[in-house]
Amino acid sequence: MRHPDIHRIFELALHIIFFKNTEVFLGESGILIYNMYSILRQNGQNADIMQDSTEFEQVDINSFFDNGAITTANDEKVELLTEKQKQLIDQIMPVIKASDKERAEIFQNRLKDLEILAKAMARFPSLLERHELTGGTRTPTSLIDSLIKHQDEGDSTLQLPSKAILGKGLLVAKMHTLSSLSKYAKHLENQDKTARQLESETVSSMFSLLAEDVYLNLIRDANQPLEFRREWALSLLLLWEHWNDQTIENVAPVLQSVWTARRKLAPAFGTMMGTSELLLISMQMDDQWISFIKTELGDNGVSQAMEEFLFGISFEQIQSLRTILKTKGIPAIGRDEVSKFLGEHVKSDAGLDYRDFYSMYTVRRDNARSRLRLKLNGPHKTLEDYFIQFVTKKNKEKQNNDTFARS
Numbered sequence: 001m002r003h004p005d006i007h008r009i010f011e012l013a014l015h016i017i018f019f020k021n022t023e024v025f026l027g028e029s030g031i032l033i034y035n036m037y038s039i040l041r042q043n044g045q046n047a048d049i050m051q052d053s054t055e056f057e058q059v060d061i062n063s064f065f066d067n068g069a070i071t072t073a074n075d076e077k078v079e080l081l082t083e084k085q086k087q088l089i090d091q092i093m094p095v096i097k098a099s100d101k102e103r104a105e106i107f108q109n110r111l112k113d114l115e116i117l118a119k120a121m122a123r124f125p126s127l128l129e130r131h132e133l134t135g136g137t138r139t140p141t142s143l144i145d146s147l148i149k150h151q152d153e154g155d156s157t158l159q160l161p162s163k164a165i166l167g168k169g170l171l172v173a174k175m176h177t178l179s180s181l182s183k184y185a186k187h188l189e190n191q192d193k194t195a196r197q198l199e200s201e202t203v204s205s206m207f208s209l210l211a212e213d214v215y216l217n218l219i220r221d222a223n224q225p226l227e228f229r230r231e232w233a234l235s236l237l238l239l240w241e242h243w244n245d246q247t248i249e250n251v252a253p254v255l256q257s258v259w260t261a262r263r264k265l266a267p268a269f270g271t272m273m274g275t276s277e278l279l280l281i282s283m284q285m286d287d288q289w290i291s292f293i294k295t296e297l298g299d300n301g302v303s304q305a306m307e308e309f310l311f312g313i314s315f316e317q318i319q320s321l322r323t324i325l326k327t328k329g330i331p332a333i334g335r336d337e338v339s340k341f342l343g344e345h346v347k348s349d350a351g352l353d354y355r356d357f358y359s360m361y362t363v364r365r366d367n368a369r370s371r372l373r374l375k376l377n378g379p380h381k382t383l384e385d386y387f388i389q390f391v392t393k394k395n396k397e398k399q400n401n402d403t404f405a406r407s
Contacts, residue, residue: 079242080118080174085201092185092194099188107184110177117170124163127237144233147219148226153373156216164240168212171205171243178202179354199354206354208243210361212236214384217365221381228392259357262310292390302386305364305379312360313338313346314367315378 081089089111097104125131130139143161150159157165182198185191215236219229262281282293296302304315311318317338324341325333339346347360364382372380 078118078122080114080170082201084197085178088194088198088201089181092181092188092191092198095188095191096181096184103184107177107181110180114170114174114177117166117173121163121166121170124166127161127163127241140234140237143237144230147216147233147236148229151220151222161240164212167240167243168209171208175202175205175209175354178205203354203357205243206358208239210358210384211239213362213365214382214388215239217369217381217385218388224389228389228396231392231396232388288391288394291394292387296386296390299386301379301381302383305368305381305383305386308364308367308379309383314363315371317342317346 093104093107096107125133125138127143128140130137132138150156152159178198179202182195182202185195185198188195215232218224218232219236221229282289307318308315312335313321320342321338325331333341361382361384368379368381368385370376371378
C-alpha cells in the first residue's frame with residue numbers, strides 16, 4: 001500500500017472541495033479488476049482470444065485452443081487451493097493437531113470433502129473449450145454472445161452454466177472453511193500472524209463472489225461499448241473457470257484496507273458531506289483510485305453510489321435524513337441515532353467480517369437494480385460497477401496507446 005506525498009494529498013483535497021457545493025459524497029472502491037491478458041498467460045490459454053484492435057471481431061474458433069479438436073470430456077483438475085492457501089493450511093494443521101486431535105480431524109475431513117466437490121466440478125465441461133452438448137456446440141464465443149444478449153430482468157441463476165453455479169458453491173464452502181481455520185488459529189499460541197493470513201485469504205475469496213455480480217451487471221448494460229461488454233464477459237468466463245486466481249490475491253488486500261478504513265471512520269451525520277472521510281480513505285489508495293476520484297467525481301451516479309457506501313444507508317434514506325436534520329435544525333447525530341430519526345431500523349454500520357462486507361454490498365446492488373427497473377432517482381449501479389467501468393476504459397486507452405506506439 002503506497003502513501004501519496006503531500007502534493008498529491010493537497011491536489012486531491014482541492015479536487016474534493018471543488019465539488020463540495022454539488023454535494024458529491026465519496027467512499028471506497030471495493031472492486032476486483034481482472035487483467036485478462038495476464039490471466040490468459042497464467043492459465044495457459046491462447047491470448048489470441050482477444051484481437052489486438054480497437055473493436056471486437058468474430059474470430060476463428062481454433063484461436064481458442066491449441067488445436068481444432070472438439071472436446072467431449074473434461075479431465076482437467078480443478079485447483080481448490082492456491083499455493084499460499086496450501087502453505088497456510090500445511091502450517092496450521094500440525095499446530096491444531098497438537099492442541100486438539102479431534103478438532104484437527106474435523107478440519108481434515110472438511111478439506112477432504114472440499115476436494116471431492118472440486119473433483120466433481122472438474123468433470124463438468126470447461127467454459128474455455130469447445131464442447132458438443134445436448135443443445136448443440138458450445139464455445140467461449142457462444143457463451144460470451146449469450147451473456148450479452150440475455151437482457152431479461154430477474155434472477156439469472158437458471159441461465160448460467162452449471163459449472164459456474166457449482167463453482168460458486170465450492171467457493172462459499174472454501175470461504176467458510178478458511179474462516180473457521182482463521183478463527184480457531186486466533187486461540188492458539190503464537191499463531192496470530194497465520195490467523196490474519198487465513199482471514200485475508202477468506203476475504204480474497206469473497207471478492208471473487210462480488211466480482212461475479214459486478215461483471216453480470218456491467219455485461220447487461222446496453223449503454224456500455226460492446227467491446228467492453230465482451231471483455232467483461234470473457235473475464236467472467238475466466239472467473240467461473242478459476243475461482244482462485246493470483247490476480248484476486250493481489251487486489252483483495254487493497255480492497256480490504258478500504259473497507260477497514262471506511263469502518264473505522266465514522267462519517268458526520270449532520271453535514272452529510274463526508275469530505276474529510278473521503279480524503280483520509282483516499283490517502284491510503286493508489287494512483288488508479290485517485291484518478292477515479294478526479295475524473296469521475298462530477299457524475300451524479302458515481303457520487304450517489306459513493307455516498308451510499310460512505311454512510312452505509314440508501315440514497316433514499318440519506319435524502320430523508322438530510323431533510324429531517326435541516327428541518328429540526330440539528331447540527332449532527334451519531335451513527336446509533338440514525339434509526340431513531342428515520343423512524344425505521346437501519347443497519348448503517350457493519351463489522352470487519354467478510355460476510356458483513358458482502359451483505360452491505362448486496363443491499364446496495366439490489367437497491368440499484370430496483371431503481372433502474374422502476375426508473376427511480378438515485379444510483380443505478382454500485383460503486384464497484386462504476387469503478388470497474390473506469391478501470392476498463394483506462395486499460396483500453398493504454399492498450400490503444402501501446403498499439404499506436406508499436407506501429
